Amino acid sequence: MPNSVEQNINEFLDIEILNKLPSLDVKARYLVEGFLKGLHKSPFRGSSVEFKEYRSYQPGDSLKLIDWKVYGRTDRLNIRLRDDETNMNVYLLLDSSASMSYKGEKSAMSKWDYSISLAAALMLFLMKQNDAFTLSLVANHLKDFLRPSSKRSHFNTLLSRLCLQPNDQNCDLPKAISELCGVVRRRSIVIIISDFYGDLKVLNNQLKELAYLNCEPIFFNVMDNSELNFDFDEPVLLSDLESGSKLHLSPEVVRKKYLENLNAHLLELERIVSSVGGEYLLLNTSIPPLKALGKYLYVRSEKFK
């Protein structure tokens, strides 16, 4: 999404306001409406059969797609492309580990609040497009999996799941993906919202399995500003939210090494996602998650080319 558009969208959204909105439903609407206002022109193409463009026939194209009338007039084999003929199946996986409840001192929202707002906004967005969607929380395994649907009642059911606070100690994302592979439809979009702590090698293997199913993964990596910059000043005693272990350290001394490790991790994650044809987006909780919506639109449009 171009920067100017993003800036335009940001004018309609404020993370502070988003945080103060009373319910998740309203938060989702706030995000989606803000996103649409910023775009000026609606990106929805809907499910109606609508001509988009012609392109020349390529070997391997279905013969059904050839516009014979054009052939009759011009002796050329052209294919008539149409918008969004079929609904997309979108699987949302939301990390519910304890680390997602982290909220930096200077941040307005915790990673969890931010993530569920994003997830709700996405679901609303998907529902408006008549895309079938479902959402599962990820802990040690895939929790309460439901089949994708584009109905309003389905949306409400999923929304009610997000009203809980994350209390799971660990998140086994590879296992969850593995479980998802057993139920996922081919050519689906899998959106994973997480902080992606953990071993990336195992995750890489599972992603390959997902790619085999012709599913496209979108990784929304939600991180707090404190995590990204490690902006502590005084010597601190840090306690791990997941394991509970504590560590004395001097931030100035370890900051450099920490950031090196973090960046290496993020780069590796991005590389893994890219290697399976997926999309990766790093989201800072201090900035509204509009890019995420834009990213989905981009992936969806690419999918129908």
Added chain:
Amino acid sequence: MIQLAYSIFLGGLTLLTIPIILHLLKNKPSQPIPFASLQFLTSSIIKSQKKNRLKKRLVLLLRMLTITSICFAFAWPYIGKFSNEVQSAKVILWDGSYSMQADNYNQFLYKSAIKNLGAVNYQNPAMIGIVTDNVKWNGSFSSNKLTLQRWFETNYQGNFTSDFSFALAQAEAKLKTINCKNKKIVVITDHQKIPWEKVNYDKLLEDGIKLELVTPEDDMIPFKNCYIEGLSCVSAFVKSGQDLVIDVKVANLNDSNNSGVITVKADNYKEVSQRFKIPKKSTHSYQVVLKPLGKNRELKPLSCSASIEMYSDDDIGVDNKRYCWIKPVSMGKIKISETTSNQFNYIKTAFSPQVNSLKEEKKIIFDGRQKTNLEKVDLLVLQDLRLLHSSYIQQVKKYLKRGGNIAVVGKNDEETKKFLNFFNIKISDEINKTTQLSFIDYDHKIFSPYTKIKSDEWYTINFFNHLKVSHPKNGKILAEFLDGDPAIIELDYYGKGKIFLITFELNRETTDWMTKTVFLPFWREFLSYAHDLIKVNKVAQNEIDCSNVPVLVSNNVKIFNSKNEEQKLAPVKNIFGEVKNNKQYQFIPQVSNCYYHKDNNETFDYFVVNPSIKESKNAIINKTLVKKIKGIARNADMPVKNSRESTQELVAKREKNSDKHNSYPIWRILLIIALAAMVLEILIANRTAL
């Protein structure tokens, strides 16, 4: 062996607690802060934590090292003998005469003075005096160059004639009060109207005191003048209503003849103006006779002040005024022993005309039963030795050995004979025959004034009874009877003290001298002579009496002697008795002692009046050297010529001594260590982390 000069600064080591407390406080926070994951920390922290712990300890050590080094540097450690004593002292004499304001050289000399004052430090203190007819001192030796320069800037301009002979004597006396090896007098003058050849360096400069003369080049001096070279009182003794004759010496430095007017003013005398003519490049004396103001004035044998002004016709009006003290009679201090109670004490009356003045009586009379301090006595008159306590004789002899003067009034008794026998004077007989004087030694200082006032009265005195004595060969007869017997004998006692023997008693049965007018002047002249002898003796020992040299202080300063007794301060007055400045006071030390200032309960600055003889060896500068000084290059050090060692040897010796006394500068090394530790600490320490 390393020692500490100011160990009190080690108290600063208590500051070491600050980095230790900081270290302990910063070391471990107690409240845990939740964090999303320590995944990226655990691997790096294990490696850096050990390194960080070492760094923390290193920083703590560096901080402690910095504080310790600074404390020890201030404590001033040294190896061997520490010397913080004064290395050299300097007295700067600035010519305060009006001619010093001449544009041609004023700046040159001023800068020279400022440069000299700029070189002052705690090991090389200085004093500055503005020389006019008197010397205005900055106080005492100071090592604060800014204070000295400020004082100099506000006081250096004067309008008077400068008198350097007195100033140099004072400067030397000031230098004697300070104990150091190198002593120097820097004279900054335009050399105008200073009869340099007549300044008696031989008596002024002692061995070791250097003289530095800063003068402008000859071509800088635009004028030459007439000046008052000196003045003296011709009348040795002035009676009530008698004229006062003053001899004024005027010198002409011009290449042409000159003339002008001399105006003399003196207390209690009428002002006199007298014209003079003087050939080129010469010196002439002019006698000025002053008439007393009142007719029936009492005899005042005290000094009075006078001012002499000279207006020469072909001259610029500068440096033409001089103030002086005229001392017709120098009284001195006398002690007279008691005589028999039934006789009138004529000598006492001669010195104390007001008979009712009991205080005066007490002051000059003694009987020997109590110990009397003879230190300051100029003349001791022993009239009746029978009345003296036997133990007192020994005290008198000691006094004589120290250079005292004794006048013995002859009496034919055993005590007197015994006393005189000790000095080889023997009383052989008593002659009961009326006689008169046949000879008086008018060349002697006691009798010489009588030649000017023409007194024949001496030869009309009747002596009814006198002693016949035989005296040693070195005895000098001052007066003789008609029959050839000595009337007054002066006898040297081992070249120091003097004994005067009067071979007759002073009562109505023996003589009628007391009824003559020459009686009273004789005793005063006698005392004056004795006083001068004492003075000469003192000068011979080079004990310049600086007990009367005023010390100028501000009004908030208190001065105490060594017994913590507060000394009286008097406002500074000019020659006319007017108070110059309410804020400035002077203290005139009367007794040799060690004094100190006290300001706002803080003791500082000692000064000593009349130092020991050891520091006061005679130095001799012959006059050829003085001439050389006149022509030398500016700022050149002039060594004392008759010194036993050559200048180079002296310099080499002093340098060697100074090396020996200088402590090795460990404090500098410590400061460098502190600085290095501080820089390292800044480089290593992480302000937030450590």
